[in-house]
Amino acid sequence: MIVSFENxxxxxxxxxxxxxxxxxxxxxxxxxxxxxxKPPSLGGRPDIWRFELSWENWSEVLLNSSVPLNIMNSFxxxxxxxxxxxxxxxxxxYAFSRFRGFQGARYSILAAEMMPPAILILPLFxxxxxxxxxxxxIGVVTAHLxxxxxxxxxxxxxxxxxxxxxxxDQAMIDGYTRFQAFYKVIxxxxxxxxxxxxxxxxxxSWNDLFYSLLLTGAxxxxxxxxxxxxxxxxxxxxxxMAVAILIAVIPVLILSYFIQxxxxxxxxxxxxxx
Amino acid sequence: xxxxxxxxxYKLILPLVFLxxxxxxxxxxxxxxLSLQDYRLTRINDVQFVGFENFGLIATDSSFLNAMGxxxxxxxxxxxxxxxxxxxxxxxxxxxxxxxxxxRSILLAPMFITPIAVGLMFRFLLNxxxxxxxxxxLKFGVSIDWFGPELAxxxxxxxxxxQWTPFMLLxxxxxxxxxxxxxxxxxxxxxxxxxxxxxSITLPMLRPVIVVAIIIRALDAFKVFEYxxxxxxxxxxNSTETIMYYIYQTGFRFFRMGExxxxxxxxxxxxxLLVILLVNLxxxxxxx
Numbered sequence: 001m002i003v004s005f006e007n008x009x010x011x012x013x014x015x016x017x018x019x020x021x022x023x024x025x026x027x028x029x030x031x032x033x034x035x036x037x038k039p040p041s042l043g044g045r046p047d048i049w050r051f052e053l054s055w056e057n058w059s060e061v062l063l064n065s066s067v068p069l070n071i072m073n074s075f076x077x078x079x080x081x082x083x084x085x086x087x088x089x090x091x092x093x094y095a096f097s098r099f100r101g102f103q104g105a106r107y108s109i110l111a112a113e114m115m116p117p118a119i120l121i122l123p124l125f126x127x128x129x130x131x132x133x134x135x136x137x138i139g140v141v142t143a144h145l146x147x148x149x150x151x152x153x154x155x156x157x158x159x160x161x162x163x164x165x166x167x168x169d170q171a172m173i174d175g176y177t178r179f180q181a182f183y184k185v186i187x188x189x190x191x192x193x194x195x196x197x198x199x200x201x202x203x204x205s206w207n208d209l210f211y212s213l214l215l216t217g218a219x220x221x222x223x224x225x226x227x228x229x230x231x232x233x234x235x236x237x238x239x240x241m242a243v244a245i246l247i248a249v250i251p252v253l254i255l256s257y258f259i260q261x262x263x264x265x266x267x268x269x270x271x272x273x274x
Numbered sequence: 275x276x277x278x279x280x281x282x283x284y285k286l287i288l289p290l291v292f293l294x295x296x297x298x299x300x301x302x303x304x305x306x307x308l309s310l311q312d313y314r315l316t317r318i319n320d321v322q323f324v325g326f327e328n329f330g331l332i333a334t335d336s337s338f339l340n341a342m343g344x345x346x347x348x349x350x351x352x353x354x355x356x357x358x359x360x361x362x363x364x365x366x367x368x369x370x371x372x373x374x375x376x377x378r379s380i381l382l383a384p385m386f387i388t389p390i391a392v393g394l395m396f397r398f399l400l401n402x403x404x405x406x407x408x409x410x411x412l413k414f415g416v417s418i419d420w421f422g423p424e425l426a427x428x429x430x431x432x433x434x435x436x437q438w439t440p441f442m443l444l445x446x447x448x449x450x451x452x453x454x455x456x457x458x459x460x461x462x463x464x465x466x467x468x469x470x471x472x473x474s475i476t477l478p479m480l481r482p483v484i485v486v487a488i489i490i491r492a493l494d495a496f497k498v499f500e501y502x503x504x505x506x507x508x509x510x511x512n513s514t515e516t517i518m519y520y521i522y523q524t525g526f527r528f529f530r531m532g533e534x535x536x537x538x539x540x541x542x543x544x545x546x547l548l549v550i551l552l553v554n555l556x557x558x559x560x561x562x
Contacts, residue, residue, distance in 0.1 A: 123304035
């Protein structure tokens with residue numbers, strides 16, 4: 001096959017562009033890691049590349065700060081949020097996928113997903129304040145449910161749509177009720193979808209700043225809020241902030257790697273057919 | 275109709291409806307009520323009904339209009355950059371023969387991490403005193419004040435582009451993979467070059483995916499808060515104050531919940547109109 005010079009040039013430019021993109025994406029991660037292992041006295045010195053590896057920032061943050069508590073809070077909140085979302089979302093997504101008359105309901109889920117947090121935070125804050133649930137993890141769970149439930153439900157509709165109807169028809173002929181068929185036959189089939197939806201919901205809750213910022217106090221503060229407070233209250237503590245950022249980011253990057261291939265089906269839902 | 279006789283399809287959605295009514299519908303109604311009150315966090319026991327006064331106050335408030343303007347500029351420029359960049363990268367990555375999976379995973383990484391971390395990383399990467407990027411740019415004689423009055427909003431756009439171009443890439447890679455092969459083979463046989471093929475085949479066939487990606491990303495971009503909170507807090511002046519930040523300020527810094535609620539309702543109406551407009555514009559023209 002003859003490849004013209006022009007094509008080769010285009011190919012070369014393309015590869016260089018991808019290479020550039022990779023560097024642009026990776027550089028901030030590389031830099032933040034570097035800052036986290038710099039001796040604290042050298043933090044924020046852009047001219048220094050050679051230094052003695054120091055784990056002081058890491059040990060400070062892990063042993064001598066609120067970050068472990070923040071991790072626990074974030075984990076607890078994200079976990080409970082996802083469990084409740086799956087319990088409510090999975091049966092509903094199945095119903096939306098299988099029964100007629102839910103067209104409007106589908107769109108409401110989508111609308112709920114797009115709802116700006118700015119409109120919900122005001123009433124939620126006042127309601128939680130009246131219930132004395134400000135600075136409680138359950139208050140944050142309530143707020144996170146407002147965006148995780150719609151996302152998980154929408155996510156699952158796409159997965160249920162792909163399961164052939166014959167499957168539960170057969171199960172019902174065999175004597176299962178509709179609910180048993182859903183619970184014992186369909187749910188196991190969409191297990192990868194449930195897993196991906198759970199991971200995605202977990203990441204959304206884990207990453208949230210806006211609600212957590214306004215609804216938490218010292219005891220219930222989540223990791224993103226803690227990261228933000230590294231510079232507002234104690235001046236710039238770059239090294240420690242770098243450690244906290246890495247702690248928030250690394251688990252998410254690992255988790256998300258496993259759900260990448262499911263994401264499209266989830267985000268597009270069944271509404272989008274390519 | 276009693277519970278036992280209720281059709282299974284309603285039983286299945288009951289928990290969801292119940293929960294969402296409590297945590298979304300009720301707050302929304304509360305919010306609508308709130309927007310008609312003079313409700314201040316500082317005098318929570320002295321709430322007065324003021325009708326549509328809050329809406330009047332907001333609609334004539336220059337900082338609200340400024341925040342709306344900033345947000346619209348932000349959304350338009352961020353989504354445009356992300357669209358062009360995401361589509362170009364998708365076309366390039368799709369052609370890769372080796373390392374495609376690994377490169378895809380790397381390029382998608384930014385969209386999964388918490389925006390506050392992204393904001394803070396760039397706050398320090400671009401900081402004019404301790405930032406590594408201005409430091410090395412200066413060695414080439416380039417001096418840019420990334421968070422000065424002229425560039426701050428643009429810098430926030432760039433940060434958004436860094437984090438969310440991967441979303442466009444994700445959508446377009448899936449879209450490209452799902453395209454049928456035949457038209458492309460036909461084009462090759464007919465001797466169409468890469469540019470012509472792109473304009474006359476890829477782009478029109480990708481259109482539905484592009485529309486969905488733009489809508490999702492634009493709606494999401496309206497919620498921009500973390501970068502502003504992490505870096506500029508709306509400044510310098512109010513050049514980077516976005517609508518989310520404005521509502522946050524009005525409600526939780528100035529304690530004027532009624533006005534904040536009115537602003538959030540105006541925001542929703544605006545977004546709704548935008549979605550209707552986008553959906554109508556994107557509907558393929560019917561030819562009979």
